[in-house]
Amino acid sequence: MATAQNRAQAVPGSGLNDDIGEDKRLAIYRSQLRIREAEQRAYDLFLQNLVKGTSHLSLGQEAVATGFAEAMQKGDLSFCTYRGHAHTLARGVSVEKVLGELMQRDNGLMRGKGGSMHLTSEAHGVMGSYAIIGAHLPIACGAAWRAQYKGDKDVSVCFFGDGTTNIGAFHEALNFAAVWKLPVVFVCENNLYMEYTPIGDVTAVPHPAADRAASYSLERIVIDGNDADVVYRTAQKAYAKARAGEGPSLIEALTYRHSGHSRADPAKYRPEGELEKWKERDPIKIYRERLKQFGVSDKVIAEIDADVRKEVDDATEACKAAPMPPLDILTTDVYADGGWAWRN
Amino acid sequence: MPEITYRDAVIRGIAQEMTRDNDVVFLGEDVAKAGGVFKATVGLYEQFGPLRVRDTPISEQAILGAAMGAAMTGLKPIAEIMFSDFFAVCFDYIANEFPKSRYMSNGQTKCPLVVRTGNGAGSRFGAQHSQSVENWCMMIPGLKVVAPSSPVDVIGLLAAAVRDPDPVIFLEHKSLYPTKGEVPDGEIVDRLGTAKILRPGRDATILALALMVPRALEAAERLKAEHGIDCEVVDVRSLVPLDTQTILGSVAKTHRLFTVEENPRLCGWGAEIVSIVADEAFYDLDGPPVRITTPHIPLPAADILEDIVLPTPERIVDAVRRSLQG
Ligand SMILES: Cc1ncc(C[n+]2csc(CCOP(=O)(O)OP(=O)(O)O)c2C)c(N)n1
Numbered sequence: 001m002a003t004a005q006n007r008a009q010a011v012p013g014s015g016l017n018d019d020i021g022e023d024k025r026l027a028i029y030r031s032q033l034r035i036r037e038a039e040q041r042a043y044d045l046f047l048q049n050l051v052k053g054t055s056h057l058s059l060g061q062e063a064v065a066t067g068f069a070e071a072m073q074k075g076d077l078s079f080c081t082y083r084g085h086a087h088t089l090a091r092g093v094s095v096e097k098v099l100g101e102l103m104q105r106d107n108g109l110m111r112g113k114g115g116s117m118h119l120t121s122e123a124h125g126v127m128g129s130y131a132i133i134g135a136h137l138p139i140a141c142g143a144a145w146r147a148q149y150k151g152d153k154d155v156s157v158c159f160f161g162d163g164t165t166n167i168g169a170f171h172e173a174l175n176f177a178a179v180w181k182l183p184v185v186f187v188c189e190n191n192l193y194m195e196y197t198p199i200g201d202v203t204a205v206p207h208p209a210a211d212r213a214a215s216y217s218l219e220r221i222v223i224d225g226n227d228a229d230v231v232y233r234t235a236q237k238a239y240a241k242a243r244a245g246e247g248p249s250l251i252e253a254l255t256y257r258h259s260g261h262s263r264a265d266p267a268k269y270r271p272e273g274e275l276e277k278w279k280e281r282d283p284i285k286i287y288r289e290r291l292k293q294f295g296v297s298d299k300v301i302a303e304i305d306a307d308v309r310k311e312v313d314d315a316t317e318a319c320k321a322a323p324m325p326p327l328d329i330l331t332t333d334v335y336a337d338g339g340w341a342w343r344n
Numbered sequence: 345m346p347e348i349t350y351r352d353a354v355i356r357g358i359a360q361e362m363t364r365d366n367d368v369v370f371l372g373e374d375v376a377k378a379g380g381v382f383k384a385t386v387g388l389y390e391q392f393g394p395l396r397v398r399d400t401p402i403s404e405q406a407i408l409g410a411a412m413g414a415a416m417t418g419l420k421p422i423a424e425i426m427f428s429d430f431f432a433v434c435f436d437y438i439a440n441e442f443p444k445s446r447y448m449s450n451g452q453t454k455c456p457l458v459v460r461t462g463n464g465a466g467s468r469f470g471a472q473h474s475q476s477v478e479n480w481c482m483m484i485p486g487l488k489v490v491a492p493s494s495p496v497d498v499i500g501l502l503a504a505a506v507r508d509p510d511p512v513i514f515l516e517h518k519s520l521y522p523t524k525g526e527v528p529d530g531e532i533v534d535r536l537g538t539a540k541i542l543r544p545g546r547d548a549t550i551l552a553l554a555l556m557v558p559r560a561l562e563a564a565e566r567l568k569a570e571h572g573i574d575c576e577v578v579d580v581r582s583l584v585p586l587d588t589q590t591i592l593g594s595v596a597k598t599h600r601l602f603t604v605e606e607n608p609r610l611c612g613w614g615a616e617i618v619s620i621v622a623d624e625a626f627y628d629l630d631g632p633p634v635r636i637t638t639p640h641i642p643l644p645a646a647d648i649l650e651d652i653v654l655p656t657p658e659r660i661v662d663a664v665r666r667s668l669q670g
Contacts, residue, residue: 077417110450120449127416128449132440138409139441145410146417149369149395156413169436172403176410179401333451334485336509342485343586343620344537 018294020229025294028070028228029287030304032062035086036284037312038095042085042102045316046263051102055116058086060226060258063283064189065090067231068157071239077125077143079136079158082117083189084129087159091124096315105322112325113333127156134164137173137186144177144184144248155242156184157235162252163194165208171215174250178216183242185235186250189225195261196269209252218250225253226283229290255283345526353495353527354384354460354516357502358422360531362392365420368506371398371407372424372460381426382462382521404430408437408459412511415457416445420506428463428477428515435480442511443486458505458512463491464555464606465654466519470645474518476606478553481513482583482613488536489583491515493557495525497581500534508536517554537585541594545576548600548664551591551617553580556604556655563660571665575602583613591617592625599630602664604655609637636663 020028039059045051058065069078069090080087085098093109101108102116109119117131127143130136140158147154164170165188177184188209192199205211210222224230231253238249256278260267267275279285291301334340348356362368370388372380376399379386389397400407404425411423425431431438438459445453465474481489488510492498498516505512542557543564552560557579564575576594580587595601601621603614614635621633636655644650 079413110448110452113450114448118448120445120452122449122452127413128445128453130441132436135405135409135436135441138403138406138437139413139416141406142410142413142415142421143417144413146414146419149414149419169405169409172401172406173409175401176403176406180398329450333446335488336446336454336456338451340485342584343588 020232022294022296024070025291026296026304028066028232029291030308031066031070031090032228032284032287033305033308034095034311035062035065035089037308038089038098039085041312041316042099043259043263045099045103050320052104053115054262054264055085055102056083056262057259058083058257060278060282061189061191061255062086063228063231063287064187064225064253064255065159067228068159068187068235071232071235072125072155072157075125075154076239077127077154077156079127079140079156080119080129081136081160081164082129082131083161084119084159085116088119088121088126088129091121091126093119093121093124093126094315095312096318097121099315100319100322103319104324105319106325107319107322111329113329134160134167134169136160137169138176140184141173141177141180141182144182145180147183148180153243155239157187158184159187159189161194162188162190162192162199162208164188165212166203174212174216174218177248178218181245181247183245184248185238185242186248188250188252189255190252191255191257193257193261196265207252209250213250216250218248221249221251223251223253225255226281226286228283228287345528347524348495348527349521350495350498350516350523350525351382351384351521353498354502355386355388357499358385358388359391360499361503361506362388362396367418368420368422369396369398369414370422370424371400371411373400373402373407373426375399375424380424382518384516384521385424404434405437408434409441411457411459412437412442412455415455416453420456422458422460422506425459425461427473428461429472429475431461431477431480438481438487438513439484443484447486454509455511456509458502458514460514460516462518463515464517464519465643465650466555468645468647468650471642474643474650478515478583479607479612482616486511487584488512489515490536490581491517491554491583492581493517493520493554493579496527496532497534499527499532501536501581503533504536507533512536515554519555523558536582537587539581539587539590540579541576541590542579543575543577545574545598547574547598548602548668549576549578549594549598550602550604550660550664551578551580551614552604553583553613554606556606559655559657560604560660562657563664566657566661567664571669573664573668575664588620592621595621595625596628599628600668601629601633602660603633603635604660605635605637606654607637608640609635610640612637631667634663634667636660
């Protein structure tokens with residue numbers, strides 16, 4: 001893996017590889033922490049019965065969403081899954097909008113019409129979260145096709161889990177994107193589990209995405225998904241390739257979810273010690289150390305920590321105070337005329 | 345007026361819209377160089393080039409998914425699914441993705457695309473290449489569903505579908521491709537959600553769609569000539585939006601309703617219309633509405649079998665005559 005090497009290069013005073021720069025590093029740290037705190041809060045609010053329905057947290061996987069988002073340019077498009085809070089926050093959607101949607105309030109991103117699994121913010125390039133496994137890979141191809149056709153320079157980035165690689169749409173999309181040479185980047189977050197079943201129990205190859213890449217004449221790429229710098233650099237390379245008209249990439253980022261599949265899952269199926277082992281490689285812990293290695297002071301880090309906590313606290317209060325959505329939105333936007341009439 | 349085939353009308357309709365708007369792009373299996381399995385896209389590749397008329401792999405999910413992604417971000421794709429039966433392979437897009445994206449995003453996203461497909465029986469293809477799937481689509485909030493019966497309607501309704509801001513399922517009847525009809529020169533643009541009274545009449549209303557339209561017209565001629573029954577034939581054309589005004593108006597005039605569907609009987613569109621009429625115009629009726637449908641069976645392949653399951657002019661004549669004259 002590229003990881004070990006990157007980490008060695010990142011040690012200050014050793015010919016260090018600081019292509020990323022302090023501003024970007026602080027942004028990457030802040031974004032990961034914002035996702036962590038917001039998702040942790042979502043869980044707390046669920047325990048208080050203020051977040052209803054289901055929600056799928058990305059605790060432990062923050063580096064993937066952050067690294068890919070921080071490497072994007074304005075206008076790039078993201079397509080996420082039902083586990084899409086992280087990707088949505090990473091593109092700059094406010095914590096209040098996301099928590100508001102989870103709390104079914106009128107200040108939510110979709111005023112309660114989408115819910116946890118369906119976050120969309122066109123203004124941020126967040127083109128929807130899709131709850132049918134794999135559905136969005138072909139859709140991302142279509143957005144990339146538009147860019148290719150119109151000569152636009154944006155890239156479509158599509159996030160999904162390891163379990164998704166066994167669905168037909170994954171394979172259709174990869175072949176389609178490869179033969180049409182589309183500017184799309186497919187990102188598999190391999191967190192080792194589908195819902196409750198280890199991915200290895202149901203997949204014929206050890207690396208569910210990367211080991212299939214050759215079938216679509218793509219490079220085999222496996223990265224450390226817990227190191228945001230590695231993710232960021234990988235993203236930059238893939239986006240540059242896409243923008244240069246050289247076609248799609250398929251990236252498998254190895255990571256781990258600290259919580260269960262959804263809020264209903266206590267994750268009893270995990271072998272003893274596995275979670276603890278991964279927590280040593282917690283992306284936020286790794287990144288805090290990274291910042292220190294690069295000479296960022298404890299004070300600066302503490303300020304960011306306090307800032308983010310305040311942001312999440314303020315958002316929580318705003319959501320608690322926000323009204324529930326009015327019932328008259330129930331029948332709006334079924335059709336483009338704004339209504340729901342299917343007959344005259 | 346010059347006559348052209350339903351097949352050539354498809355080509356002309358697509359070409360008309362691609363000429364008008366550079367954002368209209370077209371994709372599907374064997375549609376470009378080969379001109380389509382039904383030869384309903386011949387010449388488009390030569391006319392519009394490989395960037396706008398694109399052959400895809402056999403990947404129905406990718407075809408419809410890509411059409412959606414392109415539509416969401418600014419193009420106006422027309423996607424072909426070779427046979428409507430294959431909707432089942434990519435039904436996620438038809439049922440879960442296109443129609444729900446606008447609603448779930450509280451109006452942020454749009455999905456202006458057209459899915460064209462060869463629908464219906466009559467070619468002896470058997471149960472997996474002959475179905476009429478309009479009922480699969482009609483029940484889904486957020487979709488529009490159109491099924492033209494004549495060349496001029498093909499062009500006009502296809503243009504309306506391409507220009508429509510919602511996802512439209514455009515069902516071309518396979519058995520109608522070789523049929524001819526008069527089509528004026530120049531641009532043709534129709535309106536979705538408009539039924540057409542093709543034959544005015546006093547005694548009964550016959551509602552039909554696609555291939556059932558010429559059969560209903562033939563039945564109406566025979567009912568008049570042989571039994572003195574004067575039927576009004578209404579081509580429904582569009583199931584969503586549905587022109588209930590024209591339908592209820594016709595029933596108010598004739599007081600009798602017959603629907604002719606090329607579908608398994610259960611949950612057909614005719615049942616929905618009968619229910620609307622029962623709800624809203626019950627006292628206009630002089631007798632029970634009658635649905636003429638295929639039986640609730642998969643479609644057989646042999647011509648002798650396929651021919652008896654689809655409603656025929658004879659069956660329509662018989663049903664109307666028995667209902668009106670006892
Ligand atoms: C087509 C489809 N099948 C099954 C499900 C139910 N389901 C929801 S999440 C999930 C597991 C997905 O695993 P993976 O792709 O690895 O993503 P992760 O949850 O690990 O992020 C399943 C089976 C679904 N939503 N859609």
